[in-house]
Every structure is written in C-alpha cells, then in structure tokens.
Amino acid sequence: MKHALVVGSTGVIGGAIARRLARAGDWRVTCATRGGSAPAGAQGLAVDLLDPASVRSAAAALAPVTHVFYAAYQHRPTRTEEVAPNLAMLRHAIDLGEAQPGALQRFVLVTGGKYYGLQWGAIKTPARETDPRHLGPNFYYAQQDHLAERAAAAGWTWSHLIPPYVTGFSERAPMNLVMAIGVLATLSREQGLPLRFPGPAASWNALHHLADADQIAAAAAWCATGATAANEIFNIANGDPGRWRNSWPVVAGHFDLATGEPMPVPLTQVAAELAPLWRRIAEREDLRQPDLHALVDWQWADYMFKTAFSNDVLFELGKIRRAGFGGCLDSEAALLGRFEELRQQRLIPRSR
Known part of the structure; x- marks a missing residue:
C-alpha cells in the first residue's frame, strides 16, 4: 500500500x-x-x-x-x-x-x-x-x-x-474566501440588505480562475502516480474563468438575497461593527463559532476583494490536460456546495 x-x-x-x-x-x-x-x-x-x-x-x-x-x-x-x-x-x-x-x-x-x-x-x-x-x-x-x-x-x-484563488473548507484557515462570503451573506440577510460585492468595479469586472480544494486534491492524487507528471510543474484550476459580476447574483440567490451595486466597504471596520450582531446570530442559531474574527481574517478578505481580484488572473490549463488530467468543475456549483458545507458544519445558519 x-x-x-x-x-x-x-x-x-x-x-x-x-x-x-x-x-x-x-x-x-x-x-x-x-x-x-x-x-x-x-x-x-x-x-x-x-x-x-x-x-x-x-x-x-x-x-x-x-x-x-x-x-x-x-x-x-x-x-x-x-x-x-x-x-x-x-x-x-x-x-x-x-x-x-x-x-x-x-x-x-x-x-x-x-x-x-x-x-x-x-x-x-x-x-x-x-x-x-x-x-x-x-x-x-x-x-x-x-x-x-x-x-x-x-x-x-x-x-x-x-492553483489560483482557492475555495474550500477548513475551520483552521481564516484566510478563506468561502467563509468570508458566507458570513457577509448571513449578516446582510439579518439586516434585510442586498448582498453587495465588497470590492471596486475593477474586481467586479475582471476575469479570474478559481480552484476548488477538491479539484486540487484530485490533481494531486493524479500527480502522485502519473508517469507524465514526474518532474513537471502544472497549473490547476476548475475550468473556464468567470467574473464576479456574473457569479455574484448566483451566490446572492443561493442565500435568497437581492444584489446591489458593488460597494468597496472596509471589511475590517464592518467586522468590528458587526461582531456583536454575529454573536447574537450564533447564539440564536446554535452556531459553533460566535467570534466573527476567528472565522475570517478580515484584513486578508479586504485585500482579496479590493486588490487581488482587481486584475485578470487567467492560467493556461493546457499542459495538465495534455499530460492526462482532465478533471473539470463548475466554479459556481462548487461555490454553492461549499456554502452548504458551512451550513452542515454549523458555521453559518441553515437556509430558512
């Protein structure tokens, strides 16, 4: 073995x-x-x-x-x-x-x-x-x-x-895009607000690749034993690139929220302001983590939405496909699956 x-x-x-x-x-x-x-x-x-x-x-x-x-x-x-x-x-x-x-x-x-x-x-x-x-x-x-x-x-x-930007689950990784979006959606729904993209227009419109952790794991398992993977560097991503302006309404709809125009709010200040509200939500919904700052590194999230996503990030994926790894995921479906995972783990509330 x-x-x-x-x-x-x-x-x-x-x-x-x-x-x-x-x-x-x-x-x-x-x-x-x-x-x-x-x-x-x-x-x-x-x-x-x-x-x-x-x-x-x-x-x-x-x-x-x-x-x-x-x-x-x-x-x-x-x-x-x-x-x-x-x-x-x-x-x-x-x-x-x-x-x-x-x-x-x-x-x-x-x-x-x-x-x-x-x-x-x-x-x-x-x-x-x-x-x-x-x-x-x-x-x-x-x-x-x-x-x-x-x-x-x-x-x-x-x-x-x-991989480029990664989506996935870990309770011990506060630099977590999925967790940040799930928390923002929960706080927006609690206040009866639309889910606004918290970055500038450049981030809203730029093309980007995402790589779900399960896609990376599949590629890693393939790399471990594939003869064509020996001593090679490979890009890995889910598949086709996307734009937040197209994906964000899908995310908002998953939480039964409307969308508004992008607004690059300072997430570190938002988290400081809404930490007591999150604690009340966590107590009411029996969530496992009442500390908003333990769930997400908000300074990192601010950087991601305002800076990291503000330029096109496209990876050439032909090399790994030609070598024999053909795995492909729908990024929006993978994102929605990750939100359900957070609900199952009682880190964000279940849908109503």
Whole structure:
C-alpha cells in the first residue's frame, strides 16, 4: 500500500488531499501537524517542522513514506521574511519523506498564484508554467529549487501544482474566501440588505480562475502516480474563468438575497461593527463559532476583494490536460456546495 505523508492537512488544500486519499482505500495516510490531528481514515504525526529536534523525533517513529503531499504555509510580515521559514518547513518535510532510505517515490508540492507574482499586482495572462520568474523575494522559488535539487540527488521525482484563488473548507484557515462570503451573506440577510460585492468595479469586472480544494486534491492524487507528471510543474484550476459580476447574483440567490451595486466597504471596520450582531446570530442559531474574527481574517478578505481580484488572473490549463488530467468543475456549483458545507458544519445558519 502507498503511504502518503500530508503536510498542511489543517488547511483548505492539505485537508482536501488528506480526505481524498483516506477515502480512496489504497493509501495509508499520515498527517503531519503540530498537534498530531488527522481527519477520519488517517493517522496523525505530531511534529513542528520548524524544530529540527522535533523532526528527528518524528522521523524515528514514521513508517516508510512513498509519497509526500506538501501544502503548508507560514505567514510572516514581509515577503522577505517568508522565505526562511517556508523553505525550512519544506526541507524538513523532505527529511521526513527520506527518513527510510529508498522508500520515497514522489513529492507533490502545491504552491499558488504568488508563483507568478500576484502579490505584486497585475500579471501576464494567461500565465504559463514556462513564464520567466520575476525578481525575488518569492519563497515558492526557493521551495521549487530546493525540491528539484533534493530529488535529483536522491533519485525520487516531484510534481508541482499551481492553483489560483482557492475555495474550500477548513475551520483552521481564516484566510478563506468561502467563509468570508458566507458570513457577509448571513449578516446582510439579518439586516434585510442586498448582498453587495465588497470590492471596486475593477474586481467586479475582471476575469479570474478559481480552484476548488477538491479539484486540487484530485490533481494531486493524479500527480502522485502519473508517469507524465514526474518532474513537471502544472497549473490547476476548475475550468473556464468567470467574473464576479456574473457569479455574484448566483451566490446572492443561493442565500435568497437581492444584489446591489458593488460597494468597496472596509471589511475590517464592518467586522468590528458587526461582531456583536454575529454573536447574537450564533447564539440564536446554535452556531459553533460566535467570534466573527476567528472565522475570517478580515484584513486578508479586504485585500482579496479590493486588490487581488482587481486584475485578470487567467492560467493556461493546457499542459495538465495534455499530460492526462482532465478533471473539470463548475466554479459556481462548487461555490454553492461549499456554502452548504458551512451550513452542515454549523458555521453559518441553515437556509430558512
């Protein structure tokens, strides 16, 4: 049986990968987290990937690993400060994969649109895997280079997936687009207001790709064993691009709300103002999280709606399709499914 070590399983992408592999039936799944937690069907491994002693201890207790799936991230105040810890975690994840010599077959790395420079502003579209890099700092470059060097030296292979904006579920990931929209819709309905898009006209009109976590997990599982995926970088997204001006009315309708003209309100101030209202809603509806600021990082949400979505973000998807992965999701249907997931988890109220 293949043995997967999933790093970042408390996040949106890593959690989706761990759950998919655990359901598959032909994988043994171990999730490396600081607390040793794991979803159903997987086992946990308590390890701090920034602590070499913790990594050595975990490696001694780890059964031979055939595949590593890496979707972890450490936030730091600046892009320069992000490089060292995120490279260290990847390096230590490789150490865990190589703990039993000769067992590791493939390492699947999942990064994101910052590989193309989204964090700096507008990028070339469509973004292709062969596009030249931009000037650093960019910790994704450091990770990719280290990964390729280690693989070449040891004889195993790697795959690298690059999704754009991600939708999915994780209670421990407050940088979560689906959660932010679900909360805004709940607060709007409570006050009898239309659901307004909280960004400027540029974000309302720009073309963008979305990648649902389940789509990324399917691609990661394919990468792990596909011969054509060895030592390759692939873009991954749901399918066709969309615009919020087209998708937003669909989202509003799902919550039985009208839509209004876009209004780029400061979400950090909105959250501060409406935190008491959310607490009352949570108590009345028996929701699991009454703290509005624990659900969503509102500064991040402000950045997403006002800045990140303000330029076209289109990824070339031909390479992964030609290589053999043909998965495709309808982004609007995936979004609506995620809202239902939040309802089932009692994080937003059930529909009335």
